[in-house]
Amino acid sequence: MVTIRTVTWVDAPVERCFRLATSVSFLLASAKSGNVKIVSGGKSGFLEQGDTVTWRGRMFGVGRIHSSHIEIVRPFHYLREVMVAGGFKLYEHERHFAAMDDGTRIKDEVRFSAYLGPLGRLIEKAMLRRRLTALLTWRNEALKEVAESDAWKQFLEGDSEAPATNPQEQNRRSRSEVEMKSHFIAH
Numbered sequence: 229m230v231t232i233r234t235v236t237w238v239d240a241p242v243e244r245c246f247r248l249a250t251s252v253s254f255l256l257a258s259a260k261s262g263n264v265k266i267v268s269g270g271k272s273g274f275l276e277q278g279d280t281v282t283w284r285g286r287m288f289g290v291g292r293i294h295s296s297h298i299e300i301v302r303p304f305h306y307l308r309e310v311m312v313a314g315g316f317k318l319y320e321h322e323r324h325f326a327a328m329d330d331g332t333r334i335k336d337e338v339r340f341s342a343y344l345g346p347l348g349r350l351i352e353k354a355m356l357r358r359r360l361t362a363l364l365t366w367r368n369e370a371l372k373e374v375a376e377s378d379a380w381k382q383f384l385e386g387d388s389e390a391p392a393t394n395p396q397e398q399n400r401r402s403r404s405e406v407e408m409k410s411h412f413i414a415h
Contacts, residue, residue, distance in 0.1 A: 229318060230352045232338040232361050236368040240375035242327040245334060246304045247384050248371050249323060250275045254383040258370035259285065267293070277301035280312060294319075317341045317348070334371075336364055 238245050248254050252270050264285035275281065275298050282295040294314035301307055304325060311319035324335040342348035342356060374380050 229339055229341045230357050232336070232340075232357065232364065234336045234361070234364055234368065236334045236336070236372060237328075237331060238334060238372045238375050239331040240372075240380070242325050242332040243304050244380055244384065245332045245371060245375050246307075246325050247274065248375055248380060249307065249325075249334075250301070251383045254371075254374065257383075258367060258374070268295075275301075282313075296321075315343075317343045332375075334368065336368070338364060 251274055252266065252272055255275075256264065256266065264283060266281055267284045268280075268282040270279045270281040277298055277300060279298045280295060281298070282293060284291065284293050286292065292315055295312045296309045296314075296319075297312045299308045299310050304327075306325070307321075307323040309321045318339065318341045320339045322337045324337075326333045326335075338360060340352070340356070340360065342352050344351065374383070
């Protein structure tokens with residue numbers, strides 16, 4: 229089993245950071261690949277304890293499906309998700325959010341192991357660790373950038389669970405999400 233630990237400092241309130249981390253629209257908009265989609269569960273609003281979400285995307289050029297169960301949610305402090313189906317033998321992700329004097333500290337711990345016995349352990353060390361660390365860093369940088377700017381408002385203000393009924397508002401939201409995806413893909 230491989231463990232990845234990261235710490236991210238965000239100059240924004242802990243509640244904002246936590247809510248972004250559970251916002252389905254933010255998670256989709258900040259995915260490194262524009263091809264990530266939710267195929268079942270949690271298609272809007274915020275992820276909650278007990279939710280199971282199935283994601284479809286590409287890794288190493290191959291289509292993948294990954295289902296995660298949101299096992300524990302302690303608002304504004306802790307999230308734990310575990311893989312229930314996917315390409316890993318084991319995948320667990322814990323996120324700790326701590327309010328600090330002038331911002332938020334986010335500690336991530338991901339534990340995973342690959343199938344294929346000794347060959348899987350070689351793959352874990354040779355490429356999976358590096359790839360998952362890069363994806364986790366990417367996602368945390370996206371959260372940091374959005375939380376520290378006014379961009380967080382498009383994901384958290386108002387009733388984000390209800391779709392916009394005004395066509396102009398819906399178009400504005402769609403353009404903002406596309407612009408954000410384009411920005412993160414360009415960097």
